[in-house]
Amino acid sequence: MPPVIKRLFNHVPKARLSLRLVLWVFLCVIVIEGIILILSANNRRNELLAQLRAVSIARVKVVTHMAGKEASGQDLLNLYRTYLVRSSVLGGRLYTSDGDEQIGTFGEKPVLEVSPKTPEMHRELLNRRTYRYDALCFIAGPGNDYILILRHDAMGARHELHAFILRIIGLVIIISVFVTAGTWLAINPLVIKPILRLRQDLINAGEAVQADRHAPSFTADVKNRPDELGDVIIAFRNMFDQILEAIDRRKRAEHSLQQSLAQVENYTKALNNELEKGRQIQREFLPKRFPPLTNWEVAAAFFPARQVSGDFYDVFELPYGRVGFVIGDVADKGVGAAFYMALIRSLVRIFSGNYRSIRENRLTESCTMFKGRFQSSADQTDVLKAIDLTNAYLLQNHSDEGMFASIFFGVLDPDTGRMTYINAGHEPVFAVGAKGRVEQLNHTGPAVGLVADYVYQPSEKIVDPGMLLVGYTDGVTEARSPFDEFYSRQRLRTMLESGGSVSAEATVDALRQNLFDFIGSSALMDDITILAIRRTAGEAKTSSTLA
Known part of the structure; x- marks a missing residue:
C-alpha cells in the first residue's frame, strides 16, 4: 500500500x-x-x-x-x-x-x-x-x-x-461517495476525539472518587467548543465538582450518622422488645384452651399481620351451663387495634356475666349488682345485652378515637343446641349442616362503637347434631393471591360445601391450608382469625383445639 x-x-x-x-x-x-x-x-x-x-x-x-x-x-x-x-x-x-x-x-x-x-x-x-x-x-x-x-x-x-437512469445512478453514486467521505473525515476531529477524551475523563473521575483522591487533570477541551458537546463537558465538570462537595459533606456527616444509627438500632431493639412483649400479652388474652364441652368440638387459628393484632376470639363458660363464644375484628391493625381488642374482649366478658374469676378478686359493686341481675334470669338473650353495653361504653368513653369493631357474639345451650346470637357488623358465620348444606348467619346490627344508643336485636339458631359453625374475620375473605385476586367469601363457602361437616379441627386445618396455598408468596395484608365449633352427632366426645 x-x-x-x-x-x-x-x-x-x-x-x-x-x-x-x-x-x-x-x-x-x-x-x-x-x-x-x-x-x-x-x-x-x-x-x-x-x-x-x-x-x-x-x-x-x-x-x-x-x-x-x-x-x-x-x-x-x-x-x-x-x-x-x-x-x-x-x-x-x-x-x-x-x-x-x-x-x-x-x-x-x-x-x-x-x-x-x-x-x-x-x-x-x-x-x-x-x-x-x-x-x-x-x-x-x-x-x-x-x-x-x-x-x-x-x-x-x-x-x-x-441510459437516463444509468446517468442518474452514476450521479447518485458520486454524490453519495463524496458526502459520505466528507462526513467520515470531518467527524473524527469534531466529535469522536472529544468524546474519547471525555470518556477518559469520566474514567479518571470515577477512579478518583472510588479511591477518595483529589480531582484529576481533565483532557477534554472546552475553550474552543461553543456547541452542545462543549456544554456536556462543562456539565460533567460541574457535576464532578458537586460530587466532590457532596463527598466532603458526607464525610463530615458520616460520624454523626453513625452515632445516630447506633441510637436508632438501640431504639429499634427496645421497640421490638416492647412489641414482642405486647404480642405475648395479647396472646395471653386469647384462650390457651377451651372449656371442656361434652359432644362439642372447638378449634381456632390466629395469624396476625403484624406483631400485635386487632382480631380476637374467645370461648367461655356462662352461668346456668351456657357457653359464650366471640369472634371480633377491630377496625385497624397494630398497637392501637391491639389495645382496643383487649378492652372490647374484657367488656364482653364482664357485661355477659362471666364473674366466676371476678368475684374472687372482689371487683366493683356495680359489677356484682349486674351479676346478681343476670343470675335471676335464665334467658340467653339477657347475656347478649353485653353488646349493647359494650357499644354504649365505647361511644361514651372513646368516641374521639373513632375506633369501632365488628363482633359476632353467640350464646349456646350445650344440651339443647339452642344458640342466640348478635352479629354486630361482622362477617357472616357459616352454619354447615351434617349433609353439607351451608347457611349464613348475617348481620343483626352495626359494628360496636358506631351508633349511639343502638339496641341490638338477637337472632336464634338451633345447632343440630353434626352441624358445624365457622366464624372468621375479613382477613380471610380479603386475603390476596400473588395475582392480586381476593380469596372471597364465595370461595370460602364453596370450600365448606365441598368439605362438609367434618370435625372442627379438620375444618380449621383444611381452611388454613387452602388459604395459605392461595396466598402463596404474598404478604398478609390483614389479621386472620378462624373459629370453628361443631356439635358432634351424639357420641360422647369433647375436643378443644388451638391452631
Missing part, C-alpha cells in the same frame, strides 16, 4: 459511533437520491412517451389533410394504413367521433379500446413487458370527426430511459 494512502487510511476514524453515523449519512443520501431517481425516471418516461405521441399526432394530421373533403372513414383508414405504418407506429384502430362504431384497424391491433364511457386517465396504455404504447387521439376529418388509437413501438424510448 502506498505511504500516502496508508497515512490517509490511518486518519480515517474507526470508532463505532463514527461508523454508525457515516453509515446513517450514506443510507440517508442513498434514500434521498433514490427517491429523486424514481421521480426523475417517471417524469422522463412520460416525456419520452409524450414526444412519441406528439410526433405520431403530427403525422396523422398531415395524412388526414391529404384526404379530400369527400373522403370517408374507410378512405382515411386506407391512407393511415399506407402512410403511418412505419418506424415507431405499428398499427391503429379508427372509431367514429362518439366511439360507438369501429371503422376498422390497420397494422398491429392496439390493446386499448374506446367507448363513450372511457375516462380521461385510460386514453393511453403502456405494456411494460413488450414496450408497446397505445395512445388515443381525436381527429378532425374533412367531413366528420374521428377517434384514432395508435399503437407504437416504444423500445427506442425504453433505451433512452435506461
Whole structure:
C-alpha cells in the first residue's frame, strides 16, 4: 500500500459511533437520491412517451389533410394504413367521433379500446413487458370527426430511459461517495476525539472518587467548543465538582450518622422488645384452651399481620351451663387495634356475666349488682345485652378515637343446641349442616362503637347434631393471591360445601391450608382469625383445639 494512502487510511476514524453515523449519512443520501431517481425516471418516461405521441399526432394530421373533403372513414383508414405504418407506429384502430362504431384497424391491433364511457386517465396504455404504447387521439376529418388509437413501438424510448437512469445512478453514486467521505473525515476531529477524551475523563473521575483522591487533570477541551458537546463537558465538570462537595459533606456527616444509627438500632431493639412483649400479652388474652364441652368440638387459628393484632376470639363458660363464644375484628391493625381488642374482649366478658374469676378478686359493686341481675334470669338473650353495653361504653368513653369493631357474639345451650346470637357488623358465620348444606348467619346490627344508643336485636339458631359453625374475620375473605385476586367469601363457602361437616379441627386445618396455598408468596395484608365449633352427632366426645 502506498505511504500516502496508508497515512490517509490511518486518519480515517474507526470508532463505532463514527461508523454508525457515516453509515446513517450514506443510507440517508442513498434514500434521498433514490427517491429523486424514481421521480426523475417517471417524469422522463412520460416525456419520452409524450414526444412519441406528439410526433405520431403530427403525422396523422398531415395524412388526414391529404384526404379530400369527400373522403370517408374507410378512405382515411386506407391512407393511415399506407402512410403511418412505419418506424415507431405499428398499427391503429379508427372509431367514429362518439366511439360507438369501429371503422376498422390497420397494422398491429392496439390493446386499448374506446367507448363513450372511457375516462380521461385510460386514453393511453403502456405494456411494460413488450414496450408497446397505445395512445388515443381525436381527429378532425374533412367531413366528420374521428377517434384514432395508435399503437407504437416504444423500445427506442425504453433505451433512452435506461441510459437516463444509468446517468442518474452514476450521479447518485458520486454524490453519495463524496458526502459520505466528507462526513467520515470531518467527524473524527469534531466529535469522536472529544468524546474519547471525555470518556477518559469520566474514567479518571470515577477512579478518583472510588479511591477518595483529589480531582484529576481533565483532557477534554472546552475553550474552543461553543456547541452542545462543549456544554456536556462543562456539565460533567460541574457535576464532578458537586460530587466532590457532596463527598466532603458526607464525610463530615458520616460520624454523626453513625452515632445516630447506633441510637436508632438501640431504639429499634427496645421497640421490638416492647412489641414482642405486647404480642405475648395479647396472646395471653386469647384462650390457651377451651372449656371442656361434652359432644362439642372447638378449634381456632390466629395469624396476625403484624406483631400485635386487632382480631380476637374467645370461648367461655356462662352461668346456668351456657357457653359464650366471640369472634371480633377491630377496625385497624397494630398497637392501637391491639389495645382496643383487649378492652372490647374484657367488656364482653364482664357485661355477659362471666364473674366466676371476678368475684374472687372482689371487683366493683356495680359489677356484682349486674351479676346478681343476670343470675335471676335464665334467658340467653339477657347475656347478649353485653353488646349493647359494650357499644354504649365505647361511644361514651372513646368516641374521639373513632375506633369501632365488628363482633359476632353467640350464646349456646350445650344440651339443647339452642344458640342466640348478635352479629354486630361482622362477617357472616357459616352454619354447615351434617349433609353439607351451608347457611349464613348475617348481620343483626352495626359494628360496636358506631351508633349511639343502638339496641341490638338477637337472632336464634338451633345447632343440630353434626352441624358445624365457622366464624372468621375479613382477613380471610380479603386475603390476596400473588395475582392480586381476593380469596372471597364465595370461595370460602364453596370450600365448606365441598368439605362438609367434618370435625372442627379438620375444618380449621383444611381452611388454613387452602388459604395459605392461595396466598402463596404474598404478604398478609390483614389479621386472620378462624373459629370453628361443631356439635358432634351424639357420641360422647369433647375436643378443644388451638391452631
